[in-house]
Amino acid sequence: MTKVLRAVIYARFSTDMQRDASIADQIRSCREHAARQGIDVVEVYSDKAASGASLMRSGIQKLLHDAQEKTFDIVLSEALDRLSRNQADIASIYQKLQFRNVMIETISEGTISEMHIGLKGTMNSMFLKDLALKTHRGLKGRALQGKSAGGKAYGYHNVLRYDAAGEPIRGERKVDPAESDVVRRIFADYATGLSPKKIAEALNSEGVPGPSGRGWGASTLHGNRERGTGILNNELYIGRQIWNRLSYVKDPETGKRVSRLNPQEEWVVTDVPELRIIDQELWDAARSRQGAMRVKDTSIPIWDRRRPMTLFSGLMTCGTCGGGFSKISQTSFGCSTARNKGKAVCGNMATIAQAELERLVLDALQTQLMDQKALAVFCEEYARERNRLQSQACAARASLEKELATAKRDHAKLIDAIIAGVPAEQVKDRMLTLDARRIELEGLLARTATPSPVRIHPRMAETYRAKVVTMIDKLKHPDGMLEAKEALRGLIDRIVLQPTAPDGRLAIHLEGALAALLMLGLGGARQRGLSGESQAVEDIEELVLVAGVGFEPTTFRL
Structure with missing residues (x-):
């Protein structure tokens, strides 16, 4: 067939x-x-x-x-x-x-x-x-006429008109009265000394929708002066349209578009006085406050120009809004959302000193994330969960064994039927199906061995503490600092900083990465003592899902 x-x-x-x-x-x-x-x-x-x-x-x-x-x-x-x-x-x-x-x-x-x-x-x-060239040519022609060649700037709305033949006339736009008032306010506030963060905070507190329909951020205002992005850098507000400042190419590995700054001689500049929103005096005042554009020192490698990462950078979370905590001064951390978008979005304005945060968290890693009481609770819960999983595995294995016995029995019946005179062609397909299923079931049974009993090594907590103390000591020495920093960061899922009433100070909720804690306590990725056999990394990772009771977040009140 x-x-x-x-x-x-x-x-x-x-x-x-x-x-x-x-x-x-x-x-x-x-x-x-x-x-x-x-x-x-x-x-x-x-x-x-x-x-x-x-x-x-x-x-x-x-x-x-x-x-x-x-x-x-x-x-x-x-x-x-x-x-x-x-x-x-x-x-x-x-x-x-x-x-x-x-x-x-x-x-x-x-x-x-x-x-x-x-x-x-x-x-x-x-x-x-060819399509890209034709599209670019068409957009350039539209830009030379002073029409929109793509994108929508805040402060304007598109106008849909049709020609005599009923075809849409594209690129028409008009000043939006409500949005243009916001643009003038932004420039006036900035020129008088308010920072983009303070302006964004005020707009958010008043419920003024941003360009995307969501809240305002400081970067929406200051943008990038060299690339002409951001409200304060858009020359369309003074009736000067600049097109082709940036070009976009796709990264062949990721498929994402990457922007590149074109040479200035390739820009298409067109005067559109009817679209002017900001008068020249206010524009000049805002530009004066921005100051001369700083030129990057390309002689310094980029890795030396980046702000150095602190011990717990990227692990801190605001307990109020869920945003990140970052440096707000040379020595302190604060909620990024509260400072970039204002109290209307997040009211957590409390701060914490970097030295104090690191001292408390390192002390917790040493003394509280592996104490005997927590370890005893974990052992009990983990054993209970593993027993439940073992019971499920046994039930599943019994079901497979039952199906295998049925497949063998039915196969034997077909052989008896052939011996009794039934033509082999009539039962051939069924015999092949049963034999294939028998092989599949035997393979499944070979891979589903019954889990062995679980036993937690009694000195796991001592091993953990000794290794953490060693890593903390290495932070003081340049040779081992980087390795120790990454190892310590690996023990933490996140650090939640929650303001407490009525004093407004911060409570620190430290959440440990359970798999990393246990692997360190066991003395490595593979260690005898967690069970009768050598325990693999995959089993350690499973603990994150099945046992967290003994390792609830440790809380400090500052």
């Missing part, structure tokens, strides 16, 4: 000339093609409004993932460029599917081979470059 081929369909649209119905049209054409060829369609994948220049598409990624399961034999598509227009990507897709014995067939090109990949891949890549 001839095997019926299983196919999946892939459809995609991306350009303005296409619409949602294009997906349905492609799928219908592929189904009709499959029916003519006698092929079963088992799944459909699609990507809407997704560029073919990148593989960062959910539909194509799911298709490639499912191909690993070998649930289909053919990928059907309207044309090869639906899968990808990128020459390297289409070659990669072809190689991955070929490796799994999956063919590609399109309505336009038929069965795809290496020749199609080379020729069509090159043509599609050339199409993308």
Whole structure:
């Protein structure tokens, strides 16, 4: 009997000339093609409004993932460029599917081979470059006319008009009265000495929507002067439109767009006096306060220009809003959200000295995250949970053994039927199915051994404390400081800083990384003593999920 081929369909649209119905049209054409060829369609994948220049598409990624399961034999598509227009990507897709014995067939090109990949891949890549050039040319023409060439600036709204033929006139915009008042206020406040953080805080406290519809942040205002981003750097507010300041290219490894500053001679500058919001005197005052743009000293390597990471950088969390805690001065930490977006978003304005925070947390790591009472509770809870898991494993094993016995018994009955005169052709398929299932069940049983009893080493707490003390001592010596810092950070999940009433000081909730604590207490990644056999890292990691009772966060009141 001839095997019926299983196919999946892939459809995609991306350009303005296409619409949602294009997906349905492609799928219908592929189904009709499959029916003519006698092929079963088992799944459909699609990507809407997704560029073919990148593989960062959910539909194509799911298709490639499912191909690993070998649930289909053919990928059907309207044309090869639906899968990808990128020459390297289409070659990669072809190689991955070929490796799994999956063919590609399109309505336009038929069965795809290496020749199609080379020729069509090159043509599609050339199409993308040509499309980019035409799009850029069209946008440049729009920018020279003083119209919007993409994007929407705060303070303006788009105007939709039609020409005599009923075609939309694109790029028209007008000053938005409400938003333009906010822009003038921002410039006036900044020129009189208010910082972007204070301005953002005031706007948030009054409930003024930001450009994205959410709260204001300091970076929304100051942006990047060199790149012309941010409210305070947008020259459109003085009736001067600058287009093509930045260009965007896709990183071939991540598929993400990366912006690059174009040479100034490539900028397209157009006067649009009707769009002016800020008068020249206020603009000059704001620019004067910004001061001359600082030139970066490129002679200093970037790793030497970064702010040094403190012992617990990135691990601190505000207990009020969930935002990060960062340095607000040379010696203190505070909530970043409260300072960037104001008290209307987060009212936690309490601070803590870096030295005090590190002293308290290091003391907790030494004395409280592995005390005997907590360890006793953990051992009890862990043993109870492992016994429950062991009971489940035993029940599952018994079910597999029962099914295996049934498969063997049914197989034996079929052999008896053949001996009794039943033609072998009538029972052949059933015998093969039972034999395949028998092999599968025997493999499952071999991999599901009954868990061994659990025993916690009695000196685990002592080993842990000794190692933590050693790591803390290494912080004082340059040779071992970096290694010790990373090891200590690995023992912590997070540090939650919660203001307490009525004094407003901070309580520190220190949450230990259970798997790291236990591995350190056991003396390494593998250590005898947690069970009768050598304990693997995977079992240690399981503890994070099944046992946390004995290691509740340690709390300090400051």
